[in-house]
Amino acid sequence: MTQLADLAQRVLDAANAAGADAADTLIAKGTSVSIEVREGALEHAERSEGIDLGLRVLMGARQACVSISDDSATSIAMMAERAVAMAKEAPEDPTCGLAEPDQLAQNWDVDALELFDGGEAPKAEELQQMAIEAEAAALAVDGVSKVQASGSGFSDTSLFLAATNGFQGGYRRGSYSTSCVAISGEGLTMERDYHGEARSHLTDLPSATEIGRLAGERAVERAGATRPPTGAYPVLFDERIAASLVGHLAGAVNGSAIVRGASYLKDSLGEQVLPKGMSLIENPSRPRVAGSRPFDGEGLPVAERAIVKDGILQGWTLDLATARKLGMESTGNASRGVSSPPSPSTGNLTLTQGDQSREDLIAMMGTGLVITSMIGSTINPNTGDYSRGAAGFWVENGEVIGPVNECTVAGNLLDILKNITPANDARQHLSRVVPSLLVEGLTIAGA
Template sequence: MSEFDRLETLTQQLLAAARKAGAEQADAVALEAAAVSVDVRAGHLEHAERAEGVEIGLRVLIGGRQACVSASDRSQRTIEEMAARAVAMAREEAPVDDTLGLAEPGQLARDTDNSGLDLFDHGREPTPEELQELALRAEAAALAVDGISKIESSGASHSQRRMWLAATNGFSAGYGRSGHSLSTVAITGEGLAMERDWAGESRVHAADMPSPEEIGRLAAERTVARRGAKKPPTGAFPILYDERVASGLIGHLVSAVNGAAVARGASWLRDALGEQVLPKGFDLREDPHRPRYGSSRIFDAEGLATAPRLIVADGVLQGWTLDLATARKLEMESTASAMRGAGSPPSPGVTNLELTPGDRSAQELIREMGRGLIVTSMLGASINGTTGDYSRGAGGFWVENGEIAYPVNECTIAGNLRDMLLRLIAANDLHDWRSMRVPSLLVEGMTVAGE
């Protein structure tokens, strides 16, 4: 019996137990995962860990009520107990929501073959010793850069994950994913003058990974550039979000168009459908069918066929991100955006996003901004989901006369997201292999609180 056969059998056992316990509808998930991670420090192994296991999850629906349960034990007794507990929870504890329910059979994906997306690396799994060697090579490359005092951590990991989803509406399908990752955190200076930065990459296939030397060297170069960081002046200035953090800015827009927030009235874009939310010329596109990207998928967590779509076209908001329940609440159609874990119900989410790049380099935008802030790292956040008021801690580089003058830390940047997003200017530095492909973004007239 193959791995997928075992997972499929588990989901069918869960559905049978749910029907027997009195569920009107049910869906079940079986997940099998294994991961190995290795961390090194000062040329020696610091930590190694291997985790593996199977998790099963069941959702039952009865009279507009739902309940979810999960377990790591796969015995028939546990499966029957899960079903009985879920049905009891749905009947006695869950509130009524008439928008809950499985997809109709005619809504389900007909093509469930994920092989064309190439989401699983069938090459030999790396050994812990090989992962350690990759981490050591990255660490050595970082230490070789002048100005690096030590490496905080250097780590490599590999994972494999298989999933099967089945439901009483007849849907039954699964997929496998693999992942390789490598990262390094470097430190320059000592004591209160210490600064750190990092670099890291993740891929589905080992063949697509950059070399450990590239990652270690980039982490070190970023760190050395931060020597002597200080607070910037206070005032209203243009801010360039470096491509490392620009996706977070677009992420706030994505959160605001999530159907769950819109249905609650808790989104600062709740009345913006069909309105300008980005400057003209900007598209924000989701493509769940991008080969060899870790979040790609051909069907969603409710069994609906996924498809590329424009969230924003020429700056105008085209639609919300919806699963079945939020679509019914808003009297719309699902965008096949459901995601879920073993112990949670479906909720809307996005996969591979890409924002239209500009026609100028980030360096050209820096020259044009004259005086302002380049943000390369962020910490903490105060975001009002209803009004879009925005305040975040930031670090990066101060710009004078169109050139980087000195590194910056311990400052706060603030504005309103609706206004900020309408003033974006994009650079042309769109990077591959990101789940959110967003270039560096310049925003005029934000508030910087420093000295």
């Protein structure tokens, strides 16, 4: 990190020389490799190495952001001059600005987060072999006609944030992944499904054979899909897609939406938004998890917090600007890229699990729909009206009788979230730990 720290100081020095009142810089340096195969042969290979420098300058109550991909002294100076010129013309925003020194994170333990395993980057040939193994495992499943895509990848990214308020900090993040998309049937009867896994430590990544096999089995299960009946039925959101419901809740409590008044939960602070006994916890310090980080995008400390506790909404997700607009304190949730100013965002989320299995909830349904994949989205952020295309399995008398597709499920998120019944099948390694969720009485538009 020493090299990035020196580079960050050069950027801040250039901003000062250009006349900025204050500034911060985010530097991202990384390497990524992705491999795709088809029919046992290399289909696509991509490798990228580079560095991106982002600079935000503040001129009084005005701010501007500029980014470059060249760390030469000339380019850095030009970036700083351009950013200052842009800030002078920007509209005033009295809530923009850096954190006060006493707000900054002071101590953190990057090693405890285990975001990088310290191993050597896998060779392209090794990634190719993983992709080939996944493809072969999928094709070995009886009923799979072809594999649409099979790939594996690796990324190694170092991030460094520095500001004229004295903050400096950085960390390194790694990711290994393998995925496979399998197809069953031929012509108009083709159905596809997938499976993919990603980990920060290579030793945690499931085998390529396991990933490909599961993708193949899922595709075969989809064979012969028909449209379900139209009506109001219970719906089980499979664990694979249940996190999308929590994502809608997280978006509705985002400070940016609250400031704009564009949230169906804008008047729900302190009100029930989930069933009693259920909580939604954010924890940015979970080891080996993609959403973990030692500090936020403005250098503020991060900490575990309850967004919802015992069903009651506890607070908004805020960065410094949205907190100032609302007369509140930042929750340490600033996130940013090299070319944009900070904005609030959630990371690792965990929803309270139930004590029943997915199969138990299916048995409880009687007649209804298990959703395993979704497409499209029509969601009104002001009212919570919800409508999405879906596919999955039809249930009768508490048992799955066959696959279904080409249907739409609709309801209102205020009612949906208050009436969820969780299973106990959430995967703990994900950034969003959300189990399968049973919802009563959604409207299904099918045959």
